[in-house]
Amino acid sequence: MEVSIQNSVVHYIENTQMRRVKAKKAIIFFVVSISTSVVVWLISDWRASGIALPEPDDTPEEILRTEIIIEARSPVDGKPLTASEYAELLTQLQTSPPPKLTPKIREQVFLLRIRKALFQIFPFLNL
Numbered sequence: 001m002e003v004s005i006q007n008s009v010v011h012y013i014e015n016t017q018m019r020r021v022k023a024k025k026a027i028i029f030f031v032v033s034i035s036t037s038v039v040v041w042l043i044s045d046w047r048a049s050g051i052a053l054p055e056p057d058d059t060p061e062e063i064l065r066t067e068i069i070i071e072a073r074s075p076v077d078g079k080p081l082t083a084s085e086y087a088e089l090l091t092q093l094q095t096s097p098p099p100k101l102t103p104k105i106r107e108q109v110f111l112l113r114i115r116k117a118l119f120q121i122f123p124f125l126n127l
Contacts, residue, residue, distance in 0.1 A: 072086040
């Protein structure tokens with residue numbers, strides 16, 4: 001009889017300890033999940049507020065689209081030109097195209113382009 005009482009007491013103590021361990025694990029899981037959720041929510045909310053608005057100095061695209069461009073750059077040498085100078089230069093280029101290159105120079109340019117492409121693919125080549 002004493003053995004069965006002793007076994008039931010031991011079983012009760014072990015059961016109580018197991019319940020405590022399970023309760024501790026549940027509480028730790030609950031605290032970790034809530035804190036992780038709060039941290040993720042705060043981080044996502046923080047980034048969204050920074051990304052949502054453009055800079056105050058930024059000109060809207062709608063206004064930029066309506067602006068008339070009055071200056072340009074020369075397609076020949078890149079110098080700044082007025083609109084009238086740019087139009088004159090375009091008409092000159094259309095009426096008299098640039099001189100054609102000799103076949104030997106064209107071949108050299110072609111080979112240089114091939115060499116450049118090979119260097120991009122195989123940078124360790126010694127060409």
